Amino acid sequence: MAAFADHLSRGKVEVFNELGIDIVIGRREGASFYDAYNDRKYLNCHCNGGVFNLGHRNPQILDALNRALYEDEIDVGNHHLISGWKAKLAHRLATTTQDHCPGVVFSPSGSEAVEVALKTARVVTGRPEIISVHGAYHGHTGLAAMAGDARYHEPFGIDLPDFTHLPHNDLAAMENRISDATAAVILETIPATLGMAIPHEGYLARIKEICKERGALLILDEIQTGLGRSGKFWGYEYDEVVPDLVVTGKGLGGGIYPIAATLMTPKVHKFYDDEPFVQVSSYGGSDIGCAVGLAVMDIVESPGFLARVEELGDRIEKKLSCRGEMRRRGLFIGIKWPDDGAGILAAKACIDAGVFAVFANNDTSVLQFLPPLTITDSEVDEIINIVNEALS
Numbered sequence: 001m002a003a004f005a006d007h008l009s010r011g012k013v014e015v016f017n018e019l020g021i022d023i024v025i026g027r028r029e030g031a032s033f034y035d036a037y038n039d040r041k042y043l044n045c046h047c048n049g050g051v052f053n054l055g056h057r058n059p060q061i062l063d064a065l066n067r068a069l070y071e072d073e074i075d076v077g078n079h080h081l082i083s084g085w086k087a088k089l090a091h092r093l094a095t096t097t098q099d100h101c102p103g104v105v106f107s108p109s110g111s112e113a114v115e116v117a118l119k120t121a122r123v124v125t126g127r128p129e130i131i132s133v134h135g136a137y138h139g140h141t142g143l144a145a146m147a148g149d150a151r152y153h154e155p156f157g158i159d160l161p162d163f164t165h166l167p168h169n170d171l172a173a174m175e176n177r178i179s180d181a182t183a184a185v186i187l188e189t190i191p192a193t194l195g196m197a198i199p200h201e202g203y204l205a206r207i208k209e210i211c212k213e214r215g216a217l218l219i220l221d222e223i224q225t226g227l228g229r230s231g232k233f234w235g236y237e238y239d240e241v242v243p244d245l246v247v248t249g250k251g252l253g254g255g256i257y258p259i260a261a262t263l264m265t266p267k268v269h270k271f272y273d274d275e276p277f278v279q280v281s282s283y284g285g286s287d288i289g290c291a292v293g294l295a296v297m298d299i300v301e302s303p304g305f306l307a308r309v310e311e312l313g314d315r316i317e318k319k320l321s322c323r324g325e326m327r328r329r330g331l332f333i334g335i336k337w338p339d340d341g342a343g344i345l346a347a348k349a350c351i352d353a354g355v356f357a358v359f360a361n362n363d364t365s366v367l368q369f370l371p372p373l374t375i376t377d378s379e380v381d382e383i384i385n386i387v388n389e390a391l392s
């Protein structure tokens, strides 16, 4: 703790100590991790926003990693060369979009994958403007931070031109703003940091129509909502919309090796056919990451997986007696109460009781609740009992 305070963040150590949640993450397995000090178990209902969609140290992912390291004897690979691992994972991802977005650029993190989406939209349309919504989170780097809420760029002096922020769920504002200067609209399919605020029916589909009419592109950030979290492979499948670009990350690395991807239509991806040497990323789509990503795809695309996610979500919705508004698609869950800060109190109560969950940073009245998609029946019942007791 002292070394963490000295070198990483004294503030973090002090805040957690003060709140009595000074957990040092130790061993971890399946749906749980344990405090390194006292071995106390925490059921993980945060999952780093989806990094641990398949639980901690999922045996199938570890097997794939071991095979890649010791049977196939691969490593990160060379980002200049052609790679079968990259090609295989790109093909698998493309099929999940019904081949609407078969073009793929890999990155090491979600933020970078969002950077790729935004700069690609600009270069392909030849237009400057990027439209996003207040309260969004798209990552911590330049363009991605700029597309997010002001709190993620203003303090750092990131103040890039041609970024417009509109209110979430305000179709009229989109109608008024999208123009022939707009390169792209970027949206989380359901904004997580804004408290899992599910948009109105038809919202995304209408934005896509407007974009199409006016020559702009629609980018959907599926870094949290994708890869089965919502009970469908992509969250946008609920909205009958086909985006021009889809961004994924987090869970694609199976909690073991970071990898992210930007998928795009052939028309958009043509840029990378014409300019094969401008998007250079040493770790983007590393061969090891692709081997892990392929194992993730095997699990998420296995028969019955997505139906099970929805069944588990439904069970939680029915059995949680939280007296809040339940915002849910599959196991992408937010619980909202009327008061600001209620999500913070709920998170503290859950953590004290042994379920790790956090509040939504841009709406503190919401508790984000993201159990692993692989939880067992007995674990889900354990979670429900603990949370019901804690919230009561």
Ligand SMILES: Cc1ncc(COP(=O)(O)O)c(C=O)c1O
Binding pocket: 049, 109, 110, 111, 112, 114, 137, 138, 139, 140, 188, 192, 221, 222, 223, 224, 249, 250
């Ligand atoms: C919706 C969304 N977009 C982008 C990112 C950035 O991803 P990363 O942390 O891998 O850079 C995150 C991370 O929390 C996210 O939740």
